[in-house]
Amino acid sequence: MAGEGRKATGGASTGSAGAPAPAGSARPRRARDSLNRSVIIDAAIRVAERDGLSGLTFQALGTELGAHATSIYRHFRDKDELLLEVIDTLRDRSYGEALVSTGDWREDVLLVAAQIRQHYLRYAPFAHDMSARSTHRRTEFLTVEFTLNALEQAGLPPEEAALHLRLLGNYIRAMASFEATVACMDPELRVKDRVQMQVDSQGLDPVEFPHLSQHASALLPLEDPRVFDLGLEAILDSIAARADGGPR
Amino acid sequence: MAGEGRKATGGASTGSAGAPAPAGSARPRRARDSLNRSVIIDAAIRVAERDGLSGLTFQALGTELGAHATSIYRHFRDKDELLLEVIDTLRDRSYGEALVSTGDWREDVLLVAAQIRQHYLRYAPFAHDMSARSTHRRTEFLTVEFTLNALEQAGLPPEEAALHLRLLGNYIRAMASFEATVACMDPELRVKDRVQMQVDSQGLDPVEFPHLSQHASALLPLEDPRVFDLGLEAILDSIAARADGGPR
DNA sequence: ACCTGAACACCGTTCAAGT
DNA sequence: ACCTGAACACCGTTCAAGT
Numbered sequence: 001m002a003g004e005g006r007k008a009t010g011g012a013s014t015g016s017a018g019a020p021a022p023a024g025s026a027r028p029r030r031a032r033d034s035l036n037r038s039v040i041i042d043a044a045i046r047v048a049e050r051d052g053l054s055g056l057t058f059q060a061l062g063t064e065l066g067a068h069a070t071s072i073y074r075h076f077r078d079k080d081e082l083l084l085e086v087i088d089t090l091r092d093r094s095y096g097e098a099l100v101s102t103g104d105w106r107e108d109v110l111l112v113a114a115q116i117r118q119h120y121l122r123y124a125p126f127a128h129d130m131s132a133r134s135t136h137r138r139t140e141f142l143t144v145e146f147t148l149n150a151l152e153q154a155g156l157p158p159e160e161a162a163l164h165l166r167l168l169g170n171y172i173r174a175m176a177s178f179e180a181t182v183a184c185m186d187p188e189l190r191v192k193d194r195v196q197m198q199v200d201s202q203g204l205d206p207v208e209f210p211h212l213s214q215h216a217s218a219l220l221p222l223e224d225p226r227v228f229d230l231g232l233e234a235i236l237d238s239i240a241a242r243a244d245g246g247p248r
Numbered sequence: 249m250a251g252e253g254r255k256a257t258g259g260a261s262t263g264s265a266g267a268p269a270p271a272g273s274a275r276p277r278r279a280r281d282s283l284n285r286s287v288i289i290d291a292a293i294r295v296a297e298r299d300g301l302s303g304l305t306f307q308a309l310g311t312e313l314g315a316h317a318t319s320i321y322r323h324f325r326d327k328d329e330l331l332l333e334v335i336d337t338l339r340d341r342s343y344g345e346a347l348v349s350t351g352d353w354r355e356d357v358l359l360v361a362a363q364i365r366q367h368y369l370r371y372a373p374f375a376h377d378m379s380a381r382s383t384h385r386r387t388e389f390l391t392v393e394f395t396l397n398a399l400e401q402a403g404l405p406p407e408e409a410a411l412h413l414r415l416l417g418n419y420i421r422a423m424a425s426f427e428a429t430v431a432c433m434d435p436e437l438r439v440k441d442r443v444q445m446q447v448d449s450q451g452l453d454p455v456e457f458p459h460l461s462q463h464a465s466a467l468l469p470l471e472d473p474r475v476f477d478l479g480l481e482a483i484l485d486s487i488a489a490r491a492d493g494g495p496r
Numbered sequence: 497a498c499c500t501g502a503a504c505a506c507c508g509t510t511c512a513a514g515t
Numbered sequence: 516a517c518c519t520g521a522a523c524a525c526c527g528t529t530c531a532a533g534t
Contacts, residue, residue, distance in 0.1 A: 029515080032517060058508065068519050069510080079508065131374050132429055141452060141460060148459040166475045174422030181380055204389060211396040212389060227414045231483055238482035275534080280498060306527065316500050318528080327527065 010165055030067040037075050037085065040065065044086050053126040053154040056086075087130050088137040096139050099146040105153035106236055112146055113172045113232055120176040127180030131173040144169075155243035171235060175228050182223045278315040285323050285333070288313065292334050301374040304334075305413045316422050335378050336385040342367040347394040353401035355482055360394055361420045361480055368424040375428030381422040392417075403491035412487055419483060422478050 043064045048056045058079070062069035076082045095115035101108055120127040134140065147168060151161040206213040291312045296304045306327070310317035324330040343363035349356055368375040374381065395416060399409040454461040 005262075028519065032515085035518080057506090059506085068512095070520085071518050073509075074517065111338060128376075128380050132426070141457060145457045145460045152459065163475055163478060164473060166472065166480045170418070170423055170426045170475065171479060174419055174426060178380070178418045197361065202491060209389060209393045210398065212393045224411060227411055227418065231415045231419060231479075234482045234486035235479055238478075238485065278499065280534085283499080303523090306526085318501085318530095319499050321528075378514065 017225065027066065030065070030071065035067060035075065040075055040082070041085050041089055044082060044149050048086065048126065049123075052238065053129055056083075059164070068118075073157065084133065084137075087133055088135040088139055090123060090130075091135075091139040091242055094122065095161060098144065099219055102144070105150040106240075108150035108153070109147065109168065109236060110232070112143060112150075113168070113228075116172050117176040117179070117228060119182045120173075121183060124180035124184035127177040127184075131177035149241070154239055156239065160242060163237075167235060173232060175231065179223060179225070179228060227237065249297075255306075275314060275401070278313070278319065283313070283315060283319060283323065288320055288323055288330070289333050289337055292330060293338065296334065296374065297371075302329075303375055317412055319370075332381065332383050332385075335381055336383040336387055337412040338371060338378075339367060339383075339387040342370065344390065347390055349397065354488075356398035356401070357395065357416065357484060358480070360391060360398075361416070364391070364420050365424040365427070365476060368421075368428045369431060372428035372432035375425040379425035399487070404487065408490060412483075415483060419479060423479065427471060427473070427476060 019150070040061070044056060044061055047060050047064050051060065058072055061072060065071075076085075079170055095118075098115050099112060102111065120131070123130065146164065147165055148161060151168075156164060201240040204213050254462075290311070292304060292309055295308050295312050299308065307321055309320060311414040313319075320330070324333075345361060346363050350359065368379070371378065392413065395413055396409060399412050399416075400406075404412060452461050
């Protein structure tokens with residue numbers, strides 16, 4: 001995390017130092033009533049996709065809208081409220097329509113997992129921030145309903161279904177967000193990271209760190225896409241076993 | 249996340265407005281050579297434990313040290329470097345000594361999982377930030393070595409051990425960090441969240457959301473400690489099965 | 497060589513003022 | 516009623532100046 005690039009400091013206008021703007025108003029006044037939540041959210045998404053979540057400031061958003069930065073406060077209580085709307089809107093666009101049951105509970109879980117994972121990878125720079133937020137909005141409810149249905153189809157009693165709903169939800173978001181975090185490190189830095197890791201582990205005491213010092217290069221580099229499915233299948237197997245042999 | 253409290257704005261001194269400090273220097277000059285990385289890290293930990301990670305600013309750290317905020321730059325390149333040191337130091341203090349093999353690979357995995365989880369719950373306000381950072385320092389290597397040993401004891405071939413190392417590492421950090429995130433929401437807000445969730449789900453179309461609208465109250469509230477072990481046991485079972493039946 | 501002070505370029509947020 | 520401008524209280528970071 002921490003720092004996705006070093007700003008860009010505007011291009012031409014908005015000179016607050018330098019020449020103090022000819023005389024008249026700098027930019028034309030934004031048309032009355034042309035601002036609303038939906039317009040602002042769209043602009044915010046454009047900014048975020050271009051500059052990353054850390055580039056999404058009121059300043060940048062104002063520039064994108066051709067409006068004063070503070071005009072957003074008329075439509076959102078604070079930045080966090082705007083952020084939650086952005087997160088849920090992105091989710092909805094990514095997989096709001098895709099959650100249609102296949103009729104097979106296991107396929108259904110794999111489907112929702114794949115959708116969420118793909119979404120995080122697509123918006124890799126915000127994945128970590130997104131993964132920790134509960135929006136309490138439509139797309140979130142859709143996902144819960146869909147997963148709950150799958151778990152009931154599997155034959156899990158209500159209380160166990162609730163536990164596994166949580167397990168799957170956390171697992172999918174967390175693992176996908178980790179995958180995204182490495183995916184969005186710029187490749188140069190990722191290679192440097194890898195080399196550094198090997199150098200570091202080379203310097204370790206081979207008695208204290210036999211595994212690490214022996215085959216560090218073979219073991220450490222990877223963030224392998226198979227890891228995600230490995231754990232998911234393990235959880236699915238566990239669910240299947242419980243549904244069969246459980247108190248029925 | 250977002251906002252762990254609304255600052256405190258100093259108590260008495262440092263009045264930059266109000267009265268502009270009698271005349272002489274405000275605070276005594278910090279003794280020469282009394283500042284070093286270790287002293288700064290300790291102070292940073294004190295501040296973080298008191299005010300949360302978001303309260304750990306150079307300003308606050310300077311005050312804690314009785315030194316100028318910018319004096320820290322002589323000892324750390326930037327804030328991120330300081331943060332990584334803080335993270336690894338905390339890890340080391342929490343479970344640096346605890347990773348002693350039990351002789352049973354399964355017990356060993358449960359041990360390292362319990363230690364890391366406990367650590368995140370203890371430092372719940374930074375858990376989410378910590379979970380995404382690789383420090384490449386001693387405690388991290390210790391954890392990897394310990395886990396790798398357990399997986400080899402289980403009988404996993406090297407490549408599969410590497411994959412499962414990643415799976416376990418991500419699973420443990422991610423699940424613990426989610427647990428911590430809810431744990432550190434202040435209780436009042438958590439209850440409000442819960443009620444809000446029920447109200448929201450009440451308003452849903454019962455045809456489109458049968459499970460949710462029916463027994464939302466029973467299903468949604470919990471962040472149950474059992475969830476963590478549920479997934480962990482599933483992964484352990486999967487490892488055991490692979491180690492037995494795999495290419496041996 | 498080590499610490500300080502002032503300054504810079506940002507943040508989010510508030511509120512009185514313009515239209 | 517909606518948008519703007521100026522101001523406030525912060526950030527991290529740089530750099531010339533003090534000791």
